Structure formats: structure tokens, C-alpha cells
Amino acid sequence: MVSAVFHSPLEHAPATPATAITNIANNAQTASAAAAKASKPTRSSTPARAARDWTALSRTFWLAVLPPALGLGLLVGLWALVSASTGRSIPTPYETWLQAVEVFSNPFYRNGPNDQGVGWNVLASLQRVAVGFGLAAVVGIPAGFAIGRFAFLSRMFNPLISLLRPVSPLAWLPIGLLVFKGANPAAIWTIFICSIWPMVINTAVGVQRVPQDYLNVARVLNLSEWKVLTKILFPSVLPYMLTGVRLAVGTAWLVIVAAEMLTGGVGIGFWVWDEWNNLNVKNIIIAIFVIGIVGLLLEAALVKLATAFTFEEVRT
Template identity: 45%
Template sequence: MNSETVKKIVLPLLVFMIIIQFWYEISNIVSGFPTPSETYKAAFGGINEDGETIKGVLSDPFYVNNQDDKGIFWQIIASLKRVFAGFVLAILVGIPVGLFVGMSKNAQYALNPFIQIFKPVSPLAWLPLLLFIFQDINMTAISTIFITSIWPIIINTALGVRSVSQDYMNVAKVLQFSPLEKIVQIILPVSVPYIFTGMRLSLGIAWLVIVAAEMLTGGIGIGFWIWDEYNNLNYHNIIIGIIVVGLIGFFLDIIMGKIADYFDYTKKGRA
């Protein structure tokens, strides 16, 4: 093992220990704040201070007591389903719109102000309006994700289209490519790395949004679960929820990155 690898393992471990220490200090100061060991037991099971054996949130993730009381696995699955539904919708609409904005100066002039205005709007601002429109938890969560995660896809796709070199377009002109052939043979291959950057940002946003959206819509989902645990005074479960949300977001990003690299011609065939 070289020293670089050792550093990559040891340094995060050090920071981890600092975080745990910091956490202990907070639980000393704030009364009722769960300690790391209590949280660990809540996550993986063990014997609590009353001497009872308890099942952990993460060691028993698949239980289903009733419609409103399901294990954390089902909460995560519910959230992921919404995230992917909203994300796929954002891709299906965002890429064509981005291509359009990137290829036509007029489209850019027409749409850019609205993209810039809607882009910074918080998902929480959209939520009440969408809830009013759909009157349905799933539809509201999905449409909120759609409307907040579509912007990076549009912006990055347009950026990718604009990055197409005039040289490639000259080749297309000499070969008399139709507009569709230009898109499929030249513009899309050049834009793919940009589109995936947009999709990666977008998926990150979608995963951020879902927690907030579910807190407000309720029902099922990791966001709802965290809020529900707050209402049940299970503060250690909130911390578990935060860690779980973070880990899933991290894995989603890694997967997206791998897919992006696969389609990125600049990362292929480099000797």
C-alpha cells in the first residue's frame, strides 16, 4: 500500500473521530440529544438503557406493521421511485428543450429569462401550488422534483450544443446532413458529456428535494419518515435518516458518474 492510499483511509477516519467527539459534546450540552452510542443501537439494535432488547432501524428495514408503519427500506424505495419518476420526466423534457435552446438563437432569447427566473425558486415554493393542482401526494412530489431538477439539464444541454465546433458543422454541411442527421450524428455525441453533467446535478437536486417535499406531503418516504420520527421524539432516528439520505445521495452520484463516463467519448480510447 502506498502512502497516498494510507492517507486516503487514515485522514477520513481522523475526521470521523472528530465528528463523533463533536457529536458527544453536543449531546452533553443539549439535553435529550441522542448520543452516538444510542444512535448506533437505534440503527443496528441492541439493549437499551431500560434493559430491553430493541431492533435497529437498519437491522430490520423490511418490516411492514400497517400502511403507516413500514421499515426504512420501504420508505427509501418510495422516495427513490418518486425521484426517478420526476428525474426521468425532467430528462425527457429537458434534453429536447436544451437542444432547442442551444440550436436556435431565437429560442435562447425567448426562453433564457424564464429559465434564469425559475431556476433559483425553492422546491418548497412550488409545493403548495402543485399540491393544490394535483391534490395527490405522489403527483405533487414528482412534479416538484420535475420542476426543480429540469433546469440544470436544459442549461447544460444547451451549453453542450453551443460547444459543437464549427469544423464539425462544416463537415455536416459538405455532406448535406439534414437537421435530424446533424442532431444525431454530431450535436448529440458532442453534447453527451454536458448532458450527463446536467443530469448528475439534476439527480442531486432531485434527491435534495424529495426529503423536503415528503416532509410536507406526508404518507410514505424517507422525508416523511424523518419528520414522523421527530414527531415521535425519536431524535436518534433523525440522525440515522440524515446519514442514510447522505449515503444514498452519494451512491446515486457515483452511479450517475459511471454512466456519464461510459457515454463520454473524451474518456474513451485514451492511451
């Protein structure tokens, strides 16, 4: 059975040119209006986006500021509680703050060789740390590369490092006084011998953890030892070496305070001991904060230095 479907002739009649042009123009206007509507931001979306951005910014700010502020507030609260419980033999935070304002109003005065401002004492300590730490870096980092690179040197020096590293820093001070016949070189010697171990150990560990495939390729290519050191070992070892440097500078700053308490002269450690002899507890607490802030600044400076000199491949 065959069924036929009939359509009106108008349905299949070709459109006239005028009708086609009108249809194209109408379609273009509709498309442009839809695009403009889609690209135009609504009034309700802009304030909502601004509110979300402000919420995210404030959240980031409070997460960065609030925890340190709470920790500092907890410290001050415990300090005030201890001061009240000891009959104020330990000064209160407010009394110490007033004393700190007076101390830092003129930190670079000189009234004699043993009576100088806190600024001169900090600079003297930093000078000793720079000399002792610099000598330790000059000796310790190449020694770490050699010990990590050659198995014979590693077996030779590992027992010596394990023996000498745990020795207390102050145990080295009498040896320095005996050998160098002076308090200043003895303090520098103590910084040197105590800050060299982190750099030697971390550098050697970094060299030993270089993938063996890299060294095999260098052997196949007949690279010189200098090329192996500069092109393969140094980029790979740099993070370990910088970790050793950060640990060493913290140790150096820690040691100089104890060494200066015993050797005397000018320095932040001597200033603490001198204020104890004068029974000036406020200045001792101020010195504790100064020592901590200077150590924090040294740590931050080394982090910036490490970021600046780290290769992009190591950083990622």
C-alpha cells in the same frame, strides 16, 4: 631524415586455424558469462525492489483511507462534544449506533400504512425520484438541445428559465396539490420542475460551445439535422449533459425529502417528520445518515454510467 620502425615477424604472422578456433571459443564463453551475470538478479536488488513496492503500496493505501477516516473521526468527535454540551438532549454516537442496529435489524416491517420500516420509506422515495427525474430528463435534454441549437429559441426561453429557476422547490408544491389533487403526484411534480433546469441549462451550454468549424463542415457536406445531432452535437455535448444529469439527481433527492415532510404518506422525508413528532431524535439522526448515503450511491452510480457511455474521444 627517414626513420624506420622494425617489428618482429611474429607480430604479423597469420594465426593458425587451431589458434583462431580457440580464440573464438574463449570469446564466446566470456560473452555468455557476462550476459548471464548481467541477467541474473543480485540477491540484494530483489529485497530492495520488494521493499520499494511495499512502501509505494502502503503509501497509496494510507492516502486513500486515512483522510476519509480522519474526516469521519472529526465528525464523530464534534458530535460527541455537542451531545455533552447540550446535556445529552442530542444522543451520543454510541447511543445512535445501538439504535441504528435495532432499526436495521428489520428494515422492511409493516404495522400499518403509517408505520413501516426505513427500507420501505427509502424505496418509496426512490420511486418518486425515479419518476420525476425520468420525466425531467425526457423533457429537459431535448429542450436543451433545441435551445442551444437555435438562436431564436434561446432568446425566447432564456428569460423564462432565468425567472423560474431560482424559485424555491417548496413553492411549487401547492401548485402541484392544486392541479393534481394528490400528495404523490404533487411530490413528483415538484421533483420534475426542480430537476429539469440543470439538464436544460447544461445541455444548451454544451451545444452552444460546439466548435463552429464542425457545423461549417456539416453544412458543406449537406448533412441532415439528424446527422448533425447524432454525429457532431451528441458526442461533443455528452460531458455537459451528464454533468446536468448529476446535478439534477442531487436536486431531486434533496427536494423529495422536503416535499414528503409536507405531503405525508410513506417516504424518508415523512419518516423524519414522524419521528420528530414522536420526539425520537435518534431515528432523525439515523435518517440523516441514510439520506446522505443514498445520495452518495446515486452520485456514484451516475459517475459509473457516465464513464460507460462516454465516447473515447471525449474521455481523453
